[in-house]
Amino acid sequence: MARSNPEFQLGGINHLALVCSDMRRTIDFYSGVLGMPLIKTIELAGGLGQHFFFDCGNGDCLAFFWFTDTPDGVPGVSAPRGLPGSGELLSAVGSMNHVAFDVPAERFDEYRQRLIDKGIAVSPVMNHDDSPLGVAPKLQDGVFVRSVYFQDPDGILLEFACWTREMTEDDVRHEPRTGADRRAAATPA
Structure with a gap:
């Protein structure tokens, strides 16, 4: 499925950084359940939090931030509800x-x-x-x-x-939509 990139020589995803609420639970899931090796841990300066990296294959990583003062996610906003x-x-x-x-x-x-x-x-x-x-x-x-x-x-x-x-080439056939095509989201009361 490789396609040539005439602008930049990209080798895939270096890492995707997400945010978790509990780094220990995140390690238990990604290493324990999914088997991804934990390959790097970082304590952020000033007590801000942590940044840990898991190998998810082919040299790509999934990384997580744990921030001391991060707000909770909102289902349906931060991520899908289900x-x-x-x-x-x-x-x-x-x-x-x-x-x-x-x-x-x-x-x-x-x-x-x-x-x-x-x-x-x-x-x-x-x-x-x-x-x-x-x-x-x-x-x-x-x-x-x-x-x-x-x-x-x-x-x-x-x-x-x-x-x-x-x-x-037949798989690329749809006209891209724009912001003008979006329906306005309901505003909370």
Whole structure:
């Protein structure tokens, strides 16, 4: 799926930095449940907090800040309220909606079951396709990626995803929407 970048030689994601409420619980989940090695820990100057890094594969990292004075997240604003297929997908502009980890297609079903066996609530398998609903009830030729969603202890939406086919020029065909196309959000009373 690699495409050439004529502007910058990017090697993927160095790290994605998220915010957690409890670094010990975050380590227990990402290293203990998902098996990601903790590779770097930092105490921030002035008692501001901590910044820890987990290896999530291929030299990429998932990092977490723990701040002494951070506000709590707001479901439906900071992150989606629930799992796709059984909750809302909506989150605010500037938020991080979810993190998708690439998994081998041949191990997708096994990995979903492993999460279940570890007591993690998971979404139904989502076979993403170009149908009007965007999801097929079963794996078929039009499916381009398979996904299963779950949440970390702070409600961060995570995904195990596997590509099922190579993308082509035909996969880029929609006109991009603009800010003018958005509906105004309801203002709280």
